[in-house]
Amino acid sequence: MLKIKDIHASIDGKEILKGLNLDIQPGEVHAIMGPNGGGKSTLASVLAGRENYEVTAGTIDFDGKDMLDLSPEERAREGLFLAFQYPVEIPGVSTTNFIKTAVNEKRKHLGQPPLDAVAFLKTMKEKTALVEIDKSLLSRSLNEGFSGGEKKRNEIFQMAMLEPKLAILDETDSGLDIDALRIVANGVNQLRNEHNSIIVITHYQRLLDYLQPDFVHVLVEGKIVKSGTKELALELEEKGYDFIKESLNATAAV
Amino acid sequence: MAEELKMLEETVSKEYEYGFVTNIETDVINKGINEDVIHLISSKKNEPEWMLEWRLKAYYQWLKMEEPTWPNVTYPKINYQDIIYYAAPKKKPKLGSLDEVDPELLKTFDKLGISLSEQKRLSGVAVDVVMDSVSVATSFKEQLAEVGIIFCSISEAIQKHPDLVRKHIGSVVPMNDNYFSALNSAVFTDGSFCYIPKGVRCPMELSTYFRINQENSGQFERTLIIAEEGAYVSYLEGCTAPKRDANQLHAAVVELKAMAKAEIKYSTVQNWYPGDENGKGGIYNFVTKRGICMGDFSKISWTQVETGAAITWKYPSVILKGDNTIGEFYSVALTNNYQQADTGTKMIHLGKNTKSRIVSKGISAGKSQNSYRGLVRAAKGALNARNYSQCDSLLLGDKCGAHTFPYIESKNKTAIIEHEATTSKIGEDQLFYCQQRGIDAETAVALIVTGFAKEVMNQLPMEFAVEAQKLLAVSLEGSVG
Numbered sequence: 001m002l003k004i005k006d007i008h009a010s011i012d013g014k015e016i017l018k019g020l021n022l023d024i025q026p027g028e029v030h031a032i033m034g035p036n037g038g039g040k041s042t043l044a045s046v047l048a049g050r051e052n053y054e055v056t057a058g059t060i061d062f063d064g065k066d067m068l069d070l071s072p073e074e075r076a077r078e079g080l081f082l083a084f085q086y087p088v089e090i091p092g093v094s095t096t097n098f099i100k101t102a103v104n105e106k107r108k109h110l111g112q113p114p115l116d117a118v119a120f121l122k123t124m125k126e127k128t129a130l131v132e133i134d135k136s137l138l139s140r141s142l143n144e145g146f147s148g149g150e151k152k153r154n155e156i157f158q159m160a161m162l163e164p165k166l167a168i169l170d171e172t173d174s175g176l177d178i179d180a181l182r183i184v185a186n187g188v189n190q191l192r193n194e195h196n197s198i199i200v201i202t203h204y205q206r207l208l209d210y211l212q213p214d215f216v217h218v219l220v221e222g223k224i225v226k227s228g229t230k231e232l233a234l235e236l237e238e239k240g241y242d243f244i245k246e247s248l249n250a251t252a253a254v
Numbered sequence: 255m256a257e258e259l260k261m262l263e264e265t266v267s268k269e270y271e272y273g274f275v276t277n278i279e280t281d282v283i284n285k286g287i288n289e290d291v292i293h294l295i296s297s298k299k300n301e302p303e304w305m306l307e308w309r310l311k312a313y314y315q316w317l318k319m320e321e322p323t324w325p326n327v328t329y330p331k332i333n334y335q336d337i338i339y340y341a342a343p344k345k346k347p348k349l350g351s352l353d354e355v356d357p358e359l360l361k362t363f364d365k366l367g368i369s370l371s372e373q374k375r376l377s378g379v380a381v382d383v384v385m386d387s388v389s390v391a392t393s394f395k396e397q398l399a400e401v402g403i404i405f406c407s408i409s410e411a412i413q414k415h416p417d418l419v420r421k422h423i424g425s426v427v428p429m430n431d432n433y434f435s436a437l438n439s440a441v442f443t444d445g446s447f448c449y450i451p452k453g454v455r456c457p458m459e460l461s462t463y464f465r466i467n468q469e470n471s472g473q474f475e476r477t478l479i480i481a482e483e484g485a486y487v488s489y490l491e492g493c494t495a496p497k498r499d500a501n502q503l504h505a506a507v508v509e510l511k512a513m514a515k516a517e518i519k520y521s522t523v524q525n526w527y528p529g530d531e532n533g534k535g536g537i538y539n540f541v542t543k544r545g546i547c548m549g550d551f552s553k554i555s556w557t558q559v560e561t562g563a564a565i566t567w568k569y570p571s572v573i574l575k576g577d578n579t580i581g582e583f584y585s586v587a588l589t590n591n592y593q594q595a596d597t598g599t600k601m602i603h604l605g606k607n608t609k610s611r612i613v614s615k616g617i618s619a620g621k622s623q624n625s626y627r628g629l630v631r632a633a634k635g636a637l638n639a640r641n642y643s644q645c646d647s648l649l650l651g652d653k654c655g656a657h658t659f660p661y662i663e664s665k666n667k668t669a670i671i672e673h674e675a676t677t678s679k680i681g682e683d684q685l686f687y688c689q690q691r692g693i694d695a696e697t698a699v700a701l702i703v704t705g706f707a708k709e710v711m712n713q714l715p716m717e718f719a720v721e722a723q724k725l726l727a728v729s730l731e732g733s734v735g
């Protein structure tokens with residue numbers, strides 16, 4: 001599904017990702033953890049194709065395609081979805097109209113006819129129930145004046161509508177109340193099947209309890225320094241990142 | 255950051271789609287303006303003596319006037335002797351019989367998307383088409399005449415309804431109101447005339463398309479709409495012109511008169527050639543539009559979507575003379591490349607309990623300058639006058655400008671005047687968010703702009719709202735990459 005090989009990326013001339021490797025198979029859920037400023041959101045942005053991030057070395061293969069060749073919208077239409085750490089407000093554009101446009105752009109790319117109003121509303125209804133999103137939000141301008149939790153829920157709602165092959169959730173669990181957390185987890189679990197993969201960026205064990213990731217990685221200073229199974233997350237929760245940094249220093253010293 | 259800007263700059267520049275020229279035999283007079291030219295125009299149109307005198311009077315006034323310099327626009331000095339003041343397609347069809355129209359002309363209408371027969375059949379919109387200086391076709395005339403509505407070219411009205419024209423022409427916009435209205439009064443060649451008798455609701459949208467075809471010609475049309483007591487009419491005007499390297503002048507005058515309980519809704523979709531991406535060519539759109547709510551409980555509403563013209567100078571206004579009258583102004587002005595727009599409105603409250611509402615949405619892209627200029631005046635006798643103004647600006651990129659010049663004059667304490675203004679910018683983060691959802695930057699800009707302009711677009715008659723929406727998107731193409 002996704003093969004990241006030795007990626008180096010910088011912003012405004014400052015190198016943030018310094019040789020990162022990651023391999024994700026269809027059907028897998030990977031958690032990425034790590035201290036603030038380590039480069040987690042940078043990785044998400046690079047994968048989504050944000051222009052101001054410059055990839056200076058390395059390759060990314062997405063489902064057999066050279067991802068670095070694709071524009072952000074092409075990546076999205078090919079099935080990449082990023083739930084933003086800070087979702088953006090777009091005044092004047094209703095959430096429904098926005099999502100409808102997104103869904104139909106993707107369908108066009110896949111050679112499918114646009115969804116008619118009836119079919120679209122039906123899907124909307126299904127997915128709103130799934131992520132328990134307040135319907136009144138959908139007629140409002142996209143994210144405008146939404147509470148922090150509402151914005152995050154709206155990200156998951158869009159994910160449910162777009163049914164991506166690869167979803168990246170950047171701290172979608174931050175700032176959520178207990179109920180919302182469960183809903184987000186449900187949304188992710190709904191998407192989960194043998195074809196789709198998910199990357200969850202998080203600082204907390206709570207979401208991972210719900211999701212039971214297949215792998216956990218620790219990203220420090222632009223590199224994945226340790227990978228393991230879900231037990232690694234528990235160990236991190238207990239010991240903090242220091243024990244990894246210490247073992248890194250020890251390796252460096254050798 | 256640099257990429258973001260580059261991207262934004264690139265999204266506003268599709269080729270102007272109405273830039274073709276029609277090869278049609280045209281009757282033109284020599285360039286320049288003088289008494290003889292005015293005599294010639296008047297005699298070509300077989301006008302009565304009073305009309306000629308009126309024109310000459312306007313001409314003498316114009317000679318004494320100065321071109322205004324207060325608008326926030328710049329352009330090289332116009333040489334008024336280098337303009338052709340009369341150009342007419344030679345084969346003039348008999349009104350109502352399309353078979354006699356020059357086939358080249360019919361092709362032009364098709365290209366403009368206003369095939370007249372189609373319009374007749376499908377949408378039930380009555381259309382008048384003015385090409386260069388004269389009106390060439392008016393549809394639906396007979397049907398309208400059955401309910402007593404007169405809808406024809408102003409030239410025809412001067413011939414057939416001289417008393418009506420003589421009574422009302424220049425009564426809302428005096429000939430010496432401003433430099434361009436004086437020029438128009440002297441040399442206007444055609445335009446539309448519309449009269450709705452007492453108590454009649456016009457059963458269909460009335461519409462006029464203006465087209466400049468001839469090179470070096472100016473277009474000076476004059477529109478006069480009168481709604482008698484209790485009458486209602488909704489009127490739409492559209493305009494296009496071929497691509498030319500030289501600037502062309504369009505100086506129109508529109509006068510609206512609403513008697514007691516009458517309502518006039520006037521919508522414009524202005525798409526004159528804006529010039530190329532380097533600012534070469536384009537129409538100077540210097541227009542005086544004004545309506546008067548004469549009788550109590552009357553209403554005049556202006557809606558404009560301005561996307562074309564190199565320079566726009568235009569302030570559709572309402573004089574609220576009767577008590578309990580309502581004036582409205584809804585505007586979307588989009589400027590791109592080197593376009594300049596200085597547009598807004600005047601709401602003059604004279605009567606008691608008068609209300610006005612102004613909603614202006616300015617969109618600037620490229621290196622364009624977009625100014626809102628509005629005056630709200632409550633006279634001493636305008637007890638309980640109310641105005642609400644909202645002026646929003648949206649910027650694409652950082653090389654364009656948005657300006658707001660609101661003027662408020664209140665002469666009585668019971669008047670309540672409110673003004674709100676906002677400025678926002680389409681940010682790289684917004685575009686990226688859209689792109690991440692599979693929506694390319696160009697579509698994203700169109701989506702955001704449409705949302706921004708929604709309140710105004712909703713005021714347009716249904717048939718034209720879709721067209722206007724497309725026009726906004728097209729005018730922005732190329733402004734992001």
Ligand SMILES: Nc1ncnc2c1ncn2[C@@H]1O[C@H](COP(=O)(O)OP(=O)(O)OP(=O)(O)O)[C@@H](O)[C@H]1O
Nearest residue numbers: 011012014016034035036037038039040041042043
């Ligand atoms: N425009 C920029 N110029 C310089 N440095 C930047 C710029 N943008 C981001 N950075 C830096 O890149 C580093 C990685 O940031 P990133 O947002 O990827 O971290 P993160 O792992 O997601 O952190 P958090 O857990 O706090 O979300 C940070 O040190 C940040 O300050």
Ligand SMILES: [Mg+2]
Nearest residue numbers: 040041042085
């Ligand atoms: Mg982050």
